[in-house]
Amino acid sequence: MKKTTIITFAVISALFLVSWIAKGMFTEGSSPFLDGFLVTLAAFLTLAIMSFLYKDNPYYKFAEHLFVGVSAAYAMCLGFWSTIVGNLIPRLSSGISEFFKVSYIEGDYNFIYFIPIIFGILLLMRLSPRGGWLSRWPLAFIVGTTAGLNFVRYLRSDFINQVSSTIVPLMIDWQGFGHFFSNLNFSATGQLVMMFSNLVIFIGVTCGIIYFYFSKEHTGWFGRASKIGIWILMITFGASFGYTVMGRISLLVGRITFLFRDWLEIIS
Amino acid sequence: MTVLNPLFAISAQTIGITLTLIIIGLGLAWLFWRSFSGKEVDRRIIFIFIFFSVAAPILFKISFTFKAIPIVSALYDKVESLPAGSTVLISYDFDPAMAPEVQPMADALSRHCLSRDLKIIYMCLFPTGQGQLEETFRTVVREEFPNKKDGIDFVNLGYKAGGEGVLNVIVTDFEKMFPTDVNSVPYGDIQVFDNIKSCQNLDLIISIGGGRPGIKEWVLFVGDPGNVPMAAGVAAVVAPQLYPYFPNQILGLLGGVKGAAEYENKMRDEHEQFKDMPTPATTMMGPQTLAHIVVMAFIIIGNILYFRNKRREEG
Numbered sequence: 024m025k026k027t028t029i030i031t032f033a034v035i036s037a038l039f040l041v042s043w044i045a046k047g048m049f050t051e052g053s054s055p056f057l058d059g060f061l062v063t064l065a066a067f068l069t070l071a072i073m074s075f076l077y078k079d080n081p082y083y084k085f086a087e088h089l090f091v092g093v094s095a096a097y098a099m100c101l102g103f104w105s106t107i108v109g110n111l112i113p114r115l116s117s118g119i120s121e122f123f124k125v126s127y128i129e130g131d132y133n134f135i136y137f138i139p140i141i142f143g144i145l146l147l148m149r150l151s152p153r154g155g156w157l158s159r160w161p162l163a164f165i166v167g168t169t170a171g172l173n174f175v176r177y178l179r180s181d182f183i184n185q186v187s188s189t190i191v192p193l194m195i196d197w198q199g200f201g202h203f204f205s206n207l208n209f210s211a212t213g214q215l216v217m218m219f220s221n222l223v224i225f226i227g228v229t230c231g232i233i234y235f236y237f238s239k240e241h242t243g244w245f246g247r248a249s250k251i252g253i254w255i256l257m258i259t260f261g262a263s264f265g266y267t268v269m270g271r272i273s274l275l276v277g278r279i280t281f282l283f284r285d286w287l288e289i290i291s
Numbered sequence: 292m293t294v295l296n297p298l299f300a301i302s303a304q305t306i307g308i309t310l311t312l313i314i315i316g317l318g319l320a321w322l323f324w325r326s327f328s329g330k331e332v333d334r335r336i337i338f339i340f341i342f343f344s345v346a347a348p349i350l351f352k353i354s355f356t357f358k359a360i361p362i363v364s365a366l367y368d369k370v371e372s373l374p375a376g377s378t379v380l381i382s383y384d385f386d387p388a389m390a391p392e393v394q395p396m397a398d399a400l401s402r403h404c405l406s407r408d409l410k411i412i413y414m415c416l417f418p419t420g421q422g423q424l425e426e427t428f429r430t431v432v433r434e435e436f437p438n439k440k441d442g443i444d445f446v447n448l449g450y451k452a453g454g455e456g457v458l459n460v461i462v463t464d465f466e467k468m469f470p471t472d473v474n475s476v477p478y479g480d481i482q483v484f485d486n487i488k489s490c491q492n493l494d495l496i497i498s499i500g501g502g503r504p505g506i507k508e509w510v511l512f513v514g515d516p517g518n519v520p521m522a523a524g525v526a527a528v529v530a531p532q533l534y535p536y537f538p539n540q541i542l543g544l545l546g547g548v549k550g551a552a553e554y555e556n557k558m559r560d561e562h563e564q565f566k567d568m569p570t571p572a573t574t575m576m577g578p579q580t581l582a583h584i585v586v587m588a589f590i591i592i593g594n595i596l597y598f599r600n601k602r603r604e605e606g
Contacts, residue, residue, distance in 0.1 A: 076335065076338045077335060094386075094419070097418060097419065098418040098419070101418040101421065101450055101452075102418065102452045105449060105450050105451055105452060106451065106452040106453070109451075109470075109471070110451070110468070110470070113470060124475075125471070125475060126470075126471065126475070126477055128470055169455070172455065172459060172512075173455075173511075176511040176512055176515070176516070177511065179511075179515055179516070180510055180511045180514075180515045180540065181511070184515060184539065184540055185535060187539070188535065188539045188540075211360065211361045212361055259531070262531050263531045265583075266527040266528060266530050266531055266546065266547060267527065267528050268582075268583065268586055269527040269547050269548065269549065269579060269583070270392055270501075270526050270527035270528040270547055272341075272345060272578065272579050272582045272583070273391050273392040273526075273527065273547065273548045273575060273579065274388070274389075274391055274392065275341070275342075275345050275578075275582075276345055276349065276391060276548075276575045276578045276579070277390065277391025277392075278391075279342075279345055279346050279349055279578075280349055280391075283346075283349055283350065289350070290349065290350060290352070
């Protein structure tokens, strides 16, 4: 091991201890040293993750692997207690329900619930070199069910309803130019803005479709519409990019607020 | 807290923000000059800029006020229009990684619903959503509404694995999927469910999240088939994908921390009781704004240099 690695580790360990002791001494509550330890640990793990921005290092790797491991373990435990103990066992047997301290749900067809148990066991057969093929049966069931369910739902919500939402009137509440100009306002729910919004939807959808239509050469009016389509797409991607930046900055704000408020206590 | 209006009509500017703006301005000028001279700029300098532009407004507590846009107002108005005793389902479909962005909207919506005497059914489709839900219980439900009773005014159903499978069942029958609440109280003993058999009996469903399963699955499996009023609060990354659902498939949407800030501001503006409520999303808009200005400056600098180099090559 390199000398600099050992020195870095020693400095980080010393800083961790100083932070823990300081937090423990100045934190109020029933268990200040435990709270101090947890806040210090969270702060150091945050810094370990951020250290990747400088360059890849073992502290980043440790924090990353810890995060993945803890998340997986947490999800598995929660899944066991909420699905198997919470949903399945109360329908299987009164004895096991009593063991897990959950109320037994009586039903005429409770034997059906043995099917998911068998499928669950078959899924685990993937771990066996000889019985791996058995896991294809539950997988086929999962894929088939998901495809069947999603087909109907997507067709209704993302196709029919979306097409219906796109067909909008270009003239809203039209009672002549006199009425239009006498009630002119720039409110987001006003007649002018609503009509403009619907016009943007109409032009945007039409030109966007034209851009993706490759059976005709993009020249003349068709080419001009295609160009407008590109602009519409670019503006959409720009909006998405802007929102993505906003999301990432929010996460950074969250971590920096934690470091300043909970760890360093320099803001209230 | 120094509150500035979004048009930069700065009236009570602190020394902190002045210094911050000077440092960032000088830094950007240096960066531009360095790039213009043809020298490489290390990516870590960019990271330092972003860190500074986010950290300074947090330290100096600079924030902005925002007027709610129609898509945010629509959700606010819906909650306002529901009569006392109506039942709202709030689903925590997010994890700690998304929490800084969506936890403020979850807290604001809970606060708003409870203050209007609406009954709330809490649940999560993300395993780690349970911990975030606990955070709302700690900071909002128990702290600000100590008189609200578990099982009568609200109920916590907790997490259920299965994603779309869970939604596909509760759209017709809650009890099948949630025979008990998170505290093992049987479904039949929970008063909130007295007139509720399925999602179709709910007055409003609000999904808060940004991943999968999330609002899209709620619309696909519950909102559209069950004809239930749906609304959402989502992380900014997915917000643009959900706008097409408005107004026919979702009645309102809070997009990212800006949506949450707009909702908080609307609550504060329209209700005296919320004047002093915590506004974490509004506080976050200071760093957001400054960081966006810096990112925009980087984009402009990058483009100027790109076109300059292109012209040079052509010349």
